[in-house]
Amino acid sequence: MIYLKAFIAGFVSTLVFHQGVLWLLYAVGFSPRAPWNMTPVPPLNIPAVISLAFWGGLWGILLWALIGASSGGTYWIMALLIGALGPSLVAWFVVMPMKGMGLAGGWDPKIIVSGLLLNGGWGLGTALLIRLLTRVNVS
Secondary structure (H helix, E strand, C coil): HHHHHHHHHHHHHHHHHHHHHHHHHHHHHCCCCCCCCEEECCCCCHHHHHHHHHHHHHHHHHHHHHHHCHHHHHHHHHHHHHHHHHHHHHHHHHHHHHHCCCCCHCHHHHHHHHHHHHHHHHHHHHHHHHHHHHHHCCC
């Protein structure tokens, strides 16, 4: 049941925290990408943000597996660091090259910084939501 809660936390954190940080970056002109992208993406033609949230849910399971035994400040620091680095490194060195963008989006500093901020916010949000879901009996 905890892994289902971790998936839900990662999914919701993508929609709220990740996209919330993207909204802030977009609002101040730091990111050209608008948040909550509803453009259909293959193979299921679902909105891009829902596809991203699904992957956020899977990352939430992995995040929980890595931080679940932690407590106190260590829990939050690990959530921030793993959240910022894990998805960012995969995006920079796997996803972007697959999409023809080159490693780390051509090493554009805005891509690097925004990735760390977005995914760090996602990691903290996921950790918070997991804590909330494990305190409330939703089974």
